[in-house]
Amino acid sequence: MHFFRLRLVAALLVGITLISVGSTYFDVLTHKHNLSTDLERRTKWYGASLQPQVEQQMTMAHPEAVPQLLQRLRLYPDQPGLAVYDTHGQLVAATGNVTPLRTISQNFLKRPLTEGKEIAAFVKFPPRGLLSLASDKRSAEPAGYGPVRLWYEYAIPLHNGQLTVGALVMVADADYIRQASVDVWRRSFLNIAAMVILVVVVTLLMVRWFLQEPVTRAAEWLRQLRQGKVHIGEAAKEFGYLVPIANEVTSLAEHLTKARAAAETEARLRDAAEHVWTAHRLAVHVREKLGNGKLYVVSNREPYMHVKQCSTVECVVPPSGLVTALEPVLQACDGTWIAHGSGSEDAAFVDEHDHLRVPPDDPRYTLRRVWLSEEEVSGHYEGFSNEGLWPLCHMAHTRPIFRVQDWEYYQQVNAKFAEVLVEEMRDTEHPVVFIQDYHFALLPRMVKNLRPDARVAIFWHIPWPNAEAFSICPWQAELLDGLLGADVIGFHIQSHCNNFLDTVDRTLEARTDWEQFSILRGGHTSLVKPFPISVAWDEHMTEQAENVHHGSLNGAGLKKDAEDSWNRLPDSDERLHSDLHRELGIEGKHLLVGVDRMDYTKGIVERLLAVEYLLDEHPWYLEKIVFAQIAAPSRTRVPSYIALKAQVEETVERINRKFEKSGWKPVILIERQCSHKEVTRYYKAADICLVTSLHDGMNLVSKEFLAARSDGDGVLILSRFAGAAQELRDALTVNPYDVRQVAEAIRTGLEMSPGERRLRIDRMRQQIKEHNVYRWAAMVLTDVCAVRIEGEVLADPGRHQHPVTA
Numbered sequence: 001m002h003f004f005r006l007r008l009v010a011a012l013l014v015g016i017t018l019i020s021v022g023s024t025y026f027d028v029l030t031h032k033h034n035l036s037t038d039l040e041r042r043t044k045w046y047g048a049s050l051q052p053q054v055e056q057q058m059t060m061a062h063p064e065a066v067p068q069l070l071q072r073l074r075l076y077p078d079q080p081g082l083a084v085y086d087t088h089g090q091l092v093a094a095t096g097n098v099t100p101l102r103t104i105s106q107n108f109l110k111r112p113l114t115e116g117k118e119i120a121a122f123v124k125f126p127p128r129g130l131l132s133l134a135s136d137k138r139s140a141e142p143a144g145y146g147p148v149r150l151w152y153e154y155a156i157p158l159h160n161g162q163l164t165v166g167a168l169v170m171v172a173d174a175d176y177i178r179q180a181s182v183d184v185w186r187r188s189f190l191n192i193a194a195m196v197i198l199v200v201v202v203t204l205l206m207v208r209w210f211l212q213e214p215v216t217r218a219a220e221w222l223r224q225l226r227q228g229k230v231h232i233g234e235a236a237k238e239f240g241y242l243v244p245i246a247n248e249v250t251s252l253a254e255h256l257t258k259a260r261a262a263a264e265t266e267a268r269l270r271d272a273a274e275h276v277w278t279a280h281r282l283a284v285h286v287r288e289k290l291g292n293g294k295l296y297v298v299s300n301r302e303p304y305m306h307v308k309q310c311s312t313v314e315c316v317v318p319p320s321g322l323v324t325a326l327e328p329v330l331q332a333c334d335g336t337w338i339a340h341g342s343g344s345e346d347a348a349f350v351d352e353h354d355h356l357r358v359p360p361d362d363p364r365y366t367l368r369r370v371w372l373s374e375e376e377v378s379g380h381y382e383g384f385s386n387e388g389l390w391p392l393c394h395m396a397h398t399r400p401i402f403r404v405q406d407w408e409y410y411q412q413v414n415a416k417f418a419e420v421l422v423e424e425m426r427d428t429e430h431p432v433v434f435i436q437d438y439h440f441a442l443l444p445r446m447v448k449n450l451r452p453d454a455r456v457a458i459f460w461h462i463p464w465p466n467a468e469a470f471s472i473c474p475w476q477a478e479l480l481d482g483l484l485g486a487d488v489i490g491f492h493i494q495s496h497c498n499n500f501l502d503t504v505d506r507t508l509e510a511r512t513d514w515e516q517f518s519i520l521r522g523g524h525t526s527l528v529k530p531f532p533i534s535v536a537w538d539e540h541m542t543e544q545a546e547n548v549h550h551g552s553l554n555g556a557g558l559k560k561d562a563e564d565s566w567n568r569l570p571d572s573d574e575r576l577h578s579d580l581h582r583e584l585g586i587e588g589k590h591l592l593v594g595v596d597r598m599d600y601t602k603g604i605v606e607r608l609l610a611v612e613y614l615l616d617e618h619p620w621y622l623e624k625i626v627f628a629q630i631a632a633p634s635r636t637r638v639p640s641y642i643a644l645k646a647q648v649e650e651t652v653e654r655i656n657r658k659f660e661k662s663g664w665k666p667v668i669l670i671e672r673q674c675s676h677k678e679v680t681r682y683y684k685a686a687d688i689c690l691v692t693s694l695h696d697g698m699n700l701v702s703k704e705f706l707a708a709r710s711d712g713d714g715v716l717i718l719s720r721f722a723g724a725a726q727e728l729r730d731a732l733t734v735n736p737y738d739v740r741q742v743a744e745a746i747r748t749g750l751e752m753s754p755g756e757r758r759l760r761i762d763r764m765r766q767q768i769k770e771h772n773v774y775r776w777a778a779m780v781l782t783d784v785c786a787v788r789i790e791g792e793v794l795a796d797p798g799r800h801q802h803p804v805t806a
């Protein structure tokens with residue numbers, strides 16, 4: 001820093017001095033020029049006014065009268081000295097400062113006397129020759145001549161008709177011009193000195209306040225961070241105005257912290273011979289399985305949408321179970337995610353290949369956006385997918401609608417994605433394609449036809465109904481045939497696999513192997529397997545929770561008693577809990593939470609009716625509970641969704657009207673999409689999380705709730721018709737249609753002892769930790785990478801084994 005300051009001061013000194021000297025130099029030149037021009041003009045004018053009278057005198061051949069004339073003509077002492085010379089260059093008369101006039105050179109007079117033209121010049125007098133004769137050579141004052149001064153000499157010819165009769169010479173003292181320049185330089189020097197001092201002082205102060213101090217503070221913070229003495233979130237104030245750097249450093253620190261945590265976790269897991277999957281383990285595993293290949297994921301919904309909100313463009317993560325599950329997988333494995341670019345501003349954020357790297361603030365993988373027309377969205381997404389297949393696969397008693405035109409768009413969009421996929425994979429050998437969901441039932445076959453060397457898996461995120469229910473789809477055979485193009489077909493649970501095998505059995509010419517759970521059709525085998533999807537597991541939160549719950553050493557080095565810590569939330573969670581309660585105006589009340597897309601399969605209305613039933617039957621809970629339902633707008637142009645929204649709003653209004661009392665209302669409806677962070681606040685602050693789907697492939701809200709409960713508290717009420725119910729045996733399982741049962745479950749949850757809550761949550765969290773989304777992806781990708789492609793030479797025989805047992 002010291003050297004930096006020295007260099008800065010030196011640079012400022014040189015810079016300011018050069019600029020100031022340059023500008024002064026030009027000032028002096030201008031000033032000198034102006035003064036000289038003025039003197040020239042005045043002298044010439046004076047000469048012109050004298051010339052006729054002197055000429056007359058010379059013409060009359062009275063040279064002896066010329067001195068008197070000159071005396072008369074020179075009225076003031078500051079006027080130029082005057083001299084008249086005859087045609088031989090002999091001085092006839094002189095007045096004023098005669099010394100320089102006497103030494104006018106013959107050369108100077110030559111021009112007016114011989115050529116008849118005027119002449120002017122600035123000269124220094126006494127000249128150098130005289131100076132050198134001075135007795136004291138160091139003196140600037142030659143003996144008898146006074147100091148050297150600047151003079152302006154001007155000579156004009158004197159005429160008698162055509163004849164030159166002499167010359168009139170004027171000598172003006174021009175030394176004031178030289179003096180003025182010296183003055184300007186002196187003033188400028190003082191200015192420069194003052195400016196340099198001021199700028200240097202101000203700069204040094206600024207360096208100290210705005211650079212040295214923040215940098216010192218930031219360096220100290222980084223040192224403490226390295227030593228684990230401070231938290232990442234506390235950085236901003238240390239960095240002051242260097243906030244952009246703070247953000248980058250914070251993100252770097254987060255990465256380092258995560259990497260350190262991951263390394264520690266890996267080491268611990270290895271040490272404990274556990275089999276928990278982490279992002280890092282998945283990344284290593286997938287890289288090994290893919291070899292030279294690459295991963296391509298296809299879904300209708302994209303993980304990041306650029307949308308206009310008010311006047312700004314925001315990049316949002318849509319509320320979708322599929323996105324929640326796949327995003328951490330892609331972040332771990334890299335690859336390309338191909339999806340419909342559905343955000344209003346999406347087109348502005350892609351390159352010429354419709355690519356962008358995401359997540360935007362920490363790019364890890366490529367998103368390829370596919371553009372669909374309004375008609376394609378309406379026919380493929382809203383029509384066939386969400387008015388046809390969605391209600392067909394969910395037992396929620398909404399009638400599926402199948403239109404011929406929607407089916408045509410469904411085929412068209414599947415073909416469009418196949419084309420894009422093939423284009424993306426053109427330079428990749430052995431690509432692995434992982435297709436998502438019911439929007440792309442035809443895609444596996446299309447891809448296999450175009451790229452027989454591709455290994456293809458499809459995961460069906462929603463339930464598969466029984467064969468009879470599925471048979472109402474007019475194009476069931478085409479859909480099944482399309483799906484059977486895949487090498488691996490995944491569902492959440494075994495019963496969905498069974499339903500699928502049964503549907504194929506009854507519909508197509510194919511050999512179904514119920515022992516291997518595979519289907520052979522046209523010489524190609526498809527493996528049909530359950531892969532229960534899950535959420536990412538944040539080891540950080542787990543450690544924090546475990547430290548509190550199991551009485552390990554806390555930050556202060558004190559061993560906490562397990563029972564004592566049981567009823568306590570960690571500080572940050574406690575604060576979060578009370579902040580949210582204060583924000584909602586529900587301090588001291590029990591908070592029940594529901595988080596869903598506004599979808600009729602999620603049982604939102606039934607859940608509201610259960611809350612109403614509870615308050616009717618157990619009025620003791622009046623003013624003691626609040627149910628917050630966060631509902632993200634979903635498929636908002638589909639009629640059944642429009643009707644559901646109206647029904648939910650009406651029901652909330654009716655229940656609130658019925659029970660509201662002195663400012664308290666039993667239901668808060670938040671109809672918008674929240675960030676993951678906001679949703680997590682609700683999960684953490686809730687006493688009970690209500691998941692009452694009428695039918696659900698898996699349901700990730702239940703798992704997110706458990707993952708968020710690092711405090712080890714909270715109760716999960718879970719529909720038995722959600723796939724998650726098969727794994728989460730410690731939830732309070734309910735039939736969502738049975739309003740009384742759901743109400744009773746809420747009551748049980750509210751009355752449950754802290755010990756029982758902890759026991760249940762602990763077991764379910766352990767289940768999710770071990771069966772997280774990294775494990776899900778590892779299972780699917782291991783199976784698809786193990787597929788044998790006809791004619792392919794095995795470069796790595798290990799690739800085709802099934803080593804995953806965890």
Ligand SMILES: Nc1ncnc2c1ncn2[C@@H]1O[C@H](COP(=O)(O)OP(=O)(O)O[C@H]2O[C@H](CO)[C@@H](O)[C@H](O)[C@H]2O)[C@@H](O)[C@H]1O
Nearest residue numbers: 319320321322324461596597632673674697698699700701
């Ligand atoms: N208001 C809101 N704001 C922000 N985020 C919100 C939100 N409401 C919901 N979300 C988020 O959206 C996701 C919903 O996931 P779900 O599994 O519950 O249902 P979804 O039907 O979308 O998924 C489909 O795919 C998943 C994954 O396979 C299956 O579990 C499921 O059964 C199937 O229907 C969750 O991550 C949740 O946090």
Ligand SMILES: O=P(O)(O)OC[C@H](O)CO
Nearest residue numbers: 301320321322437461634
């Ligand atoms: O919002 P959608 O229509 O993409 O649905 C999201 C679901 O995760 C589909 O399974």
